[in-house]
Every structure is written in structure tokens, then in C-alpha cells.
Amino acid sequence: MQAFAISSRSLRGFAPEVTVEPNPWQRFGRGPQVAPEAPLIHRAIEAQAVERPEAVAAQHQGQSITYGELNRQANRLATTLLEHGVFPGDHVALFVERSIPMLVGMLAVLKVGAAYIPQHVSITPAAQLRHIMTVARVRVVLTLSELAQAIPLDSEQQCIHLDEVIRADTVAEDELNIGSATSSADSLCFVLFTSGTTGLPNGVRVTQRNLCNILLTSPGDLGMRPGLKVGQILNIAFDMAAWEVLGCLAHGATLLIRGKDIAQTAEHCDVLIATPSILATLDPARCTQVKVVALAGEPCPQPLADRWAKFCTFYNACGPTETTIVNTMQHYRGSGALTIGKPTPNNTVYVLDEAGQLCGPGEQGEMWAGGDCVTAGYLGNAQLTRERYQPDPFLGQGRMMFRTRDLGRWTADGELEHLGRVDDQVKVRGFRVELDAVSAALESAPTCERAVTLKLDSRHLVAFVYPASTDVDAARACCEARLAYYCVPSLILAVDEIPLTSRGKVDKRLLLEWAVAHQAEQTDGGQPVRVQA
Template sequence: MEHRTAPETGALPEIGALSHPLRRLSGPDRGLFRSFGQGPLRPVPHSHIHHAFEEQAARRPLAVAAEHLGETISYGELNRQADRLAALLTERGIGPGDLVGLFLRRSIPMLVGLLAALKAGAAYVPQDVGTAPAAQLAHVRATSRARVVLTESRYLDLMPPDDPGAGGPFEAIAVDAVMVGVVCPEAPPRPASSADDGCYVLFTSGTTGRPNGVTVTHRNVCNLLLTQPGDLGIRPGDRVAQILNIAFDMAAWEILGALSHGATLVIRGRDIAAAVRGCHVVIATPTVLSAIDPDRCPRIRTVAVAGEPCPRPLADRWAGTGAFYNGCGPTETTIVNTMQLHHPAAPRLTIGRPTPNNTVYVLDERRRPCPIGEVGEMWAGGAGVSVGYLDNPELTAERYAPDPFLGAGRLMFRTRDLGRWTPDGELEHLGRTDDQVKIRGFRVELDAVSAILESLPGCARAATVRLDDRTLVSFVSPGGLSPAAARRAVAAALPYYCVPAAVYALDVLPRTSRGKIDKAALSRLAVHLADPAGDRAELHEAAS
């Protein structure tokens, strides 16, 4: 087993070395800045995440690695099939520094392709061909310059055109055909790759309308998945649900978290709840989790949520059945970089503390540390910070900056999340800078309005959008909540300008392909519901 010690990830230096960055803080706050902002320093047992899988395959070759719609594959067979495909990739010239497209859907061949790319020394670039538009597949393939795209036979017709002028030529390989093929090399050479080589590249929504590729390294991934609490206590014999879109970074938590610890990955079909009911560990967005009844999932021992704010009632309900982790962190900081083990009796639901070998700083607009308890923007440092955006140095320079607190050439990432430290050293998430809007000249945090609505009996999820500079509109689910009662609850808790002009009850809120509330769809719906012009005038009158 490989071993790497935590100190190379960096700890916050002693206060004396930080006198300049911390000059505006009081003496007590300087100490708290250091103790609150530094996650525990812990060793990480592997430098590459697939090495942890290979160790499990060597120890338990007959154990079931994954099951999907009645089909299963053992650890030994999954390892053998991944080796065969990795050897084929190596023959095609794929190695460290290369990117391999993984354009398919949840399946056992998806696992074979993912592991094969890693074994060949490459990073995988996942896209769900069932939800990604053709233009997005073409953009991702061209931007990544992937010379090989792994797919299945049934999806070959969905592959982007082989346009030499758009990222160069590429070859599409059907993983399922390789798995049943007779002539195929059995074992690839072990490439000389580094822990700082890419593990995967995920494309996130971009402000230009084009998704941006984020390169996440093996060092980043191992740091979260192979230390507590990011390992979620997963052990051999556990069943871990795989319910999320493979292009979403939390799917890597499901897949690699299970396979690196010897568990069985339960890959869902159409019915999410059916897959979850037989599992011990579930990783989901709050929106996905809100559609599952914990009373029908007696085997679940651990639940982790991230990706969007979690309603307190949802957290309390699931925390009563087992370990419930509320996490936070964008793709650029490797899935999550803070986690809280929540208890129903806790005074507040927070996003917890920095995960091992990571740091979090609450800074003002001039990147100066905020006093403890003051609201600021969260910046992330440490081992989880990814290397930047693929072929986009301008955006990388905008969102990543030298870390003045860790120093030594390390980077910190601007999360655009607003937060503050509680007196006991946990982080309260207070929305996003891009979720702050101006209504009648006042700054309003949309998530704060939604949180009030989600605290009401009968409301599982809520979302608030800005209709125009005078009007907010909220949506709640399911459809039984009284709109008038909802508006009264917001009026009782927040200033008048935060009260939505209308509250629409929907059976289900629209979701993105990654399982989050689709606020863009709700904004379009709000505009539609406000037309014709007379209806919008009525909304303005209600807002007044």
C-alpha cells in the first residue's frame, strides 16, 4: 500500500508568519481564523484512486463490485476487463496527460471504461448521452481534444462528428464490444503517472453559455475519498447507490467512493427510490433526496447531501435514521471541502468544517479575513483545490489566486458562496454572491426567502427567482401549501421587500440533469405566469 503524509498538502503557518494578512483581526480572532479554517491534517493512503480499487480487487476478487438491472460483476472481473481495455487504450497511444471521453450512461461498461482510462494514465471526461444535447457532446469532445471516446454500441450513432478542425480526429470505442471480444491484450503496462495528473475533467455551466472543463487530480480525489469523513465509513459488504448523472462530480463520490473501499455499487435504472431502498449509503442532492421516503429505506446507514442548500426539515428527518452529512463545495474544490455530521437536536444546520488537509477562509471584497461571525465570501485552499479550467487561462486567473495564508505557491479558489463562522467553529452557508439580487434597491438573498418557505409544514422544496427589479416570485413543492400562508410566513421573518409577490405551488419543482432545482426553468415559468402585461401589474401591486 502506498502512503503519503498530510504535511505536503500544507498547514496554516503560525500566526507570527501571517501578521500582514491578519492585521485587521483582533488577537482572539487571529487564533480562531487559524483553528477554524484549517481542516485536520491526515495521511492519505494512496496517490491514485484506482490503486485503492486494485487493492480491493486483489483482496476480494469474488466480491460483487457492481450490479445493474439484474447484471453483476465481481471485483476480479471488473479489474480484468478494465486492464484489457486499458491495454487497448495504451496501444492507441493514450497515456498520462491525455483525456478520454466517457460518453455513455450508467452501466457496468461505464465502470470498465472509467477504470480503464485511469489505468492507462489518462483522465476521463464523463457525459451522459441520454441527457446531454448533441451540441454539448461536440463541444466537450472538441475542448478536451479527446482522441478516444469510450461509449457503448447502442450509442455509437450519438457520437459527435469526426471533425479534424474541432479538436482533431478521434476514435469511438464501444466498451461492451471490447468486453466480449476475443482478441484483446490482457494487461497494460503501468504508466509512470503522477498524483498531480488528472483523474477526471468535469464540465460545469459557464457564464458564456458554454460549459467549462475543470481538471481534478488524483491527489484531489484521494484526499476526499480516502480520509474521514469523506469516505463516509464505506466498507466491504456495504451497498452504495449510484443514482446521479455521471457528468456530475457527486457521481464520482458514489462510484469511486464505493469501489475504493470494497463496497457494491448499486447502479439505478429508471426508479431511483427502488435502487436506494436496498442500500446502506446514499449520496444525493437535497432535491433528489426529498423525493425518497426514509421510512421505506430501513437499510440506509449513511446519507450525504451537497450541491445546493439543504432544508433543515429534510436534514432532521434523515438524521433521525442514521448518519447525515451536509456538505458544500464546488467542482473546483473536489466535490465537497466542508462537511457537517448533523443531529436533529443541533441548534443549527451548517456546512460544518473543512475536510482533512483543506482550508476555508471567509474574506471581504478585498480578500481580507473577516472577523469571526461576520459575513464574507468563502475561499477554499489546501489539497482539494483543483488545477484550473481546461484551456481557459483567463477564467482560471479570475477564480483562482495565490493563497497568502498557506503560501509556498499554493492556490485558493473563490467559491462565490457567502458564509460566516459560528462561535463554535462551523460554517453557515448564506447563499451565493450570484444569488443576491437587488429588489427596489435593497439586496436580497434568494436562498434566505426559500429557507423560510421550506421551514413550513407541507413544503419539501422551495425556490425563489427575481422577476424584475421590483418583484420576487417563489415556487414551492408539493402542491398543498397555501400561497397566502407562505407569503405571511416570509413577511413575519424578513423585511417587506423580501416577500414574494406570488407563491406558486407545484407538485414537483423542475430539476436539472444533475439533480438540482432548475432555477432557469422557474425563471422562464415566472415570466410566463406574469403575462399578459395586466398580470404583471397585479404582481407589482401585490409586492407593494
């Protein structure tokens, strides 16, 4: 197969300087060509309502809703949205908490051809909500009655209380589905606001094509089907929450929406989608019903993968929000190398060196993502879109590729090894260090289940190992045996818990605060402290 080599000049947005040369490695970068089961995700959900209207779509805190009722309520809400002037292409804020009305809101917005913007109100600062509404030019906000006071509306914005609309039973049972005739594969489904370098979040625009491509093909469908229960445990503003919610509903399974106790919900699930940090808090012995686990969002520690792969189908996946949830997946069977797998259907991955040339097996480079996973850019930020999204000279035909900022390399058998983030390559004592590689070395110690390594200052690294009973000296010895001296953390702290952010990822800011506090304790002449969450 022939491959294209592109120069670094083309990556900066100039016309690609394309040369054709034989390159056997590009075959690794192409996922299979597979047609999704439906072009619009809400049509797949509506089909489930037709086929099994009495089947339970979701359960939450003792309440449940059938597929028929979910669809009927979404039609009612869609009518209300149209009455409030919501048109195809508009943005509707979905500022809620986990609930069944949340599902009705999602489906209704999709039915009218608009895009919803999900945020968990109780944990999102008002200033951030205001920023989101301003950037997205939101005119209509969907929320719950008890949350309305927390939403900073201006005089031109309208607030619709989901629970009140749902209670107003004014629609006939046999009403036809409401839907926009203008909806297409290029229509937006939702806008997800991710952390920005300026402190304000950036909105990633996700289309129907993007979403259907991962949720309605294998392995991204995770084998979800009627009769299975899927956990809804993640923050609704996190892209993987769409994997839980819309993936479940599109395949006719039952969504278990958690309360405060994640473990209580997980123990009754057949399918779990989580970050490694969240999965690490669960006891596999109490989750014997689980049949499928999919992890993404962070590097997965090998011991964690080994523990769960013993009794369930285990997927290790990777992909930033800009490539629609995940764009690579590995079915890890409990032996061999733990990788991030291969490109998912209709997607491509290119590992490029600093000159923009394709890397061969074993050569480290930066991963660029192409294909149907590539989202429609950032909302209201054309400059950042130009920086991160570039014309794809490999696929051509006006297609775009996305600069993931992830480092990786191909194995000899065509799987991707994730080597950390470009941002996680730090300089210590003048040497370049990959923080994830240090953590992996620490995790090779027999008693260490999880490690997080951070740059403390220009000369020192700090690492946190879990559980608190980890043999710190043994972990340090493993690191010294595998890595150069400058990669060995100056400070290794055993902790009772790895703190998490609201999105289920490691809270690195809090860990650094712990390290600084520990240093201050030592400087003041106090006794060594055991760090606790």
C-alpha cells in the same frame, strides 16, 4: 495562532501584501492533517480486486461484475487504449450511459495515466459533445455500440465500443495490472465540464491528489466498506457521481447502478449520495436500509435534514466542482443548527470581506477554499483560471486557493453557515436580497417542505413552495415575520413538484417559465392556476 491578512489588491493576482497579526479565527479554517490511504485512486481499487476478487463490485439491471473481473476487463481495455495511442496526460472521452462497461472505462483510462471526460450521451446535445472534444483535443472516445451514432466524430477521432472490447475475452486471468509508471498525485483523473457564463461549459481539471483527499479520508469516505451497498443515482457528468462510483469501488463496497427509477435503487442502498432535490423525491419510510446520507450541490432545507437524520447518519456538505466534490461537511444529528460544517482533511476555508481581510465569527464574507481540494484550473481557459484561482498567502509555498463565490460566516463554535451565492444576492426595489434566506423563511412554515425563490423582475420576487398543499398564507406570514418587507415574494406558488435538471438540481429556468405563464393567465383574466410539473 497567527493569521495572514491579505488586501483586495492581492486577490486580483498581484503579489500578496502580507501582514502578520494575531487572529484567533483562522483556527476554524483548517481541516485536520490526515494522509489518504493511497496516492492513486485506481491503486485503491486494484487493491480491492486482490483482496476480494470474488466480491461483487457493481450491479445493474440484473447483471453484476466482481472486483476481479472488473480489474481484468479494465486491464484489457487499458491495453486497447495503449494500442490506440493513448498516453499519460491525454484526455479520453467517456460518452456513455449508466452501465457496468462505464466503470470498466473509468478504471482503464486511469490505469494508463490519462484523464476521462464523462458525459451522459442521451441527454447531452451533440453541439456540447463537439465543444468538449474540441477543447480537450480528444482523439479517442469510449462509448457503447448503441450510442455511437449520436457522437459527432471528426476524421481524426477514434471510437472504441466498450461492450465489444469487454466481450473479446483475450486476456489471461492472471495478467498483471497495467499502469503508467509516470502517474503521480498531480496526474489528472478526469475533467468535468460545468456550466459556463457564455453558455458553453468549462472543463475543471481534477487530479489524483484532489480525489484521494476526499474519497480516502474521513468523513468523505462515508464509512463505505465491503458488505455495504452504495447507490449510483447521479448524472455521470456531475462531480458527485465520482463520489458514488470511485468512492464505493476504492473501499470494496457494492455499487448499485440505477435504471430509470431512482427510488427503486435507493430502497436497497446502505449509502446514498444526492442533491437535496433528489433526496426530497424519496420516501424515508421506504428507505429503511439506508445507513448514511450525504447531500451537496444545493442548500438543504431544514425539514429534509430533520426527516432523514432521525434514522441515519446524515451529512450536509458543500463545495463547487473546482474544490473536488465537497470541501466542508457537517454530521447533522437532527438538532441544533444545520450548517455546512467544517473543512475536510487537508483543506482550508477563508471567509474574507470585500477588502480581502479575514472575517470573525458572525461576520459575513465570501468563502475562498485552499488545500488539497483545489483543482488544477480550467482546461483551455487561462483567463478564467487566473480570475478564480489565486496564490494562497495563508498556506504559502506556491499553494493556490479558489474563489467559491459562496457567502458564509463562522459560528461561534467554528462551523460554516452558507448564506447563498454571490450570484444569488439580487437587487429588488434597490435593496439587496439573499434569495436563499427568503427560501429558508418560507420553509419555516409548518406545512412547507421546500421553497425556491427567484428574482422575477427589478421589483418582484417569486417563490415556489412544495408540496401543493402548503398553506401559502402561512408561508408568507413566516417570511414577513423574519425578513424585511422587500424580501417578501410578490407571488408565491404552491407546486406539485420542484422540477430538476439532469444533474439533480432545481431547474430555475423552468420555474421562471411557470411564473411568467401564471402571470399571463392572470393578465388574460383567467382563473388562478395551480402550477403542475
